[in-house]
Amino acid sequence: MISLCAGDGRDLLHVLAGHPRRHEVRARLVELDSRNTAAASETTRRACLDQVEVVTGDASLIDQYQDLAPADLVLVCGVFGNITDNDIEHTIGACNQLCKTGGTVIWTRHRAAPDRVPMICEWFGAQGFELQWLSEPDVGYGVGVHRFAGTPQRLRNGTRMFEIVGYDLLRQNEAAQSV
Template identity: 40%
Template sequence: MPKDWLEWHDLYNTEPKLQQRLQIVREYISHSLDASPPGIIRVVSVCAGDGRDLLGTLASHPRAKDVHARLVEINPQLVERGRASIESLGLAQQIEFINGDATISSNYVGAVPADIVIVCGIFGNLADEAELNRLLGNLSFLSKQGAFVIWTRGHSNGIPYSETVRRFLRESGFEEVNFKLTATGDMGVGLHRYRGENLPTPKEQQLFVFSGVANKAR
């Protein structure tokens, strides 16, 4: 089992469910870019890891030059990887990688409200449903009206946790655009659209509490 998040991200090289999840996430990012109106597309990625979902999509997407993004990740080694990818893509003038706490709202000021919000690998690392509801409530600060929100949620012990997420999203002003399970059947990936109003200030400074650890991540 991975002892830290750097090792966890290396599992993308060997774990089918993570590879399948990444493929679907990239598909949803590509769809969101295609569906965005002409002009700048603002993207934020929460707990971004090394940014391989967004950056891997932009490597071949025709609208890459329209994207202005902020990725927030607390692990400095993952941020270093991500920044190297941004440089290699020639997108350093429009994509910034913040080495900071993704739970703190001030790390998004100036980059939100966004057209696309990526919250992958987070919902399974929240303590309970109350914390999930708290994060979903604060997405109205990150998202403009009509924003695409891309998320993931793993299943375990036969419990389809993604169904709870889908229900909470419906109750929080999000319209489902697409949802898929990985071929392994234990990882859900959703694409929703925010239909509520953007909040110009967050409901609270800390948007959520990330309580997961790498060797138990779902």
Template identity: 60%
Template sequence: MDWQAWHTKYDDPESALSRRLEAVQAQVRAALDRAPAGPVPVISLCAGQGRDLIDVLEDHPRRGDVQARLVELDPELSAFARERASGLDQVEVITGDASLTDQYVGMVPAELVLLCGIFGNITSADIERTVATTPQLCRTGATVVWTRHRDEPDLVPTVCDWFEARGFERVWVSAPEADFGVGAHRFTGVPEPLVTGQSLFSFVPGGA
């Protein structure tokens, strides 16, 4: 996958990726709106260019409360995110493997966890493993925003079931007829201790 070329679709307002970004950002904004007073820790796995969060923080009233860590393996994409976050000292961009739980030491349990651009590129077993690990990443009341295409096999309903079996309640899921899939789930359970040394997923050539 040429991830640089893939990201250029964000700049086309007519693209499905651009519409997906708008939906993700709306859920990020809503999550920040309902975050409790005090620090708001945020982590983003496979953050790409960081647009999901960084663009929202530009004018969000809670931007000063956010402490964020964005992890992205591609050095050009992480450099783009780092430049885009210029002036947001509370946003840390790490060039590294986002599948490793060690990347999130000191940042979890978080108030907002972004799992965007992942579930369409890994196996269903890895999706289920990642979802099963999210209670280690979330504090009670936290929101997870995730994406997954609606192509057959449409796993979005199954992903919702996996989250809801792990103590999450559904906040919002895009309509089946949309040309993208975005979900937001709120954690109602008790955070689990972070188990370091785990690898949650591996990208599959051509997506999954």
């Protein structure tokens, strides 16, 4: 299991801590903020999740996942709302290196205008991913689940998947372009 921009690990760790097969799960959570990784590390320690590695580092660098890819599960939560459209497409394009055949990518993105969720689904489809589930538009946020039906590509070392721009700056740029 791989988690990009994992924060304090709440997308995975609290569920995994109570799961009967938790000791079978090998995972790497990558997060740049050391306060978050300290919290995630403490959660893994308390839950005895010995095969869960928490890394303080740049989650956008594909090299961070070298010995875990391709994985059964890839979490890209909280990323797509903080990067440009080009970087979203580029990151989705790299998911075929991170995810094994039959593996799953779970991703999130806000649904504020302009709603990029339909485009994100198209980009996943173009990379050989099949939509398994998508939250309804009226809930205000997008959660997507895509299964990889293709053949995993070899990790292209040195690849930077995205650069965090930040939600506020993206919204300012979108507002300026619509004027």
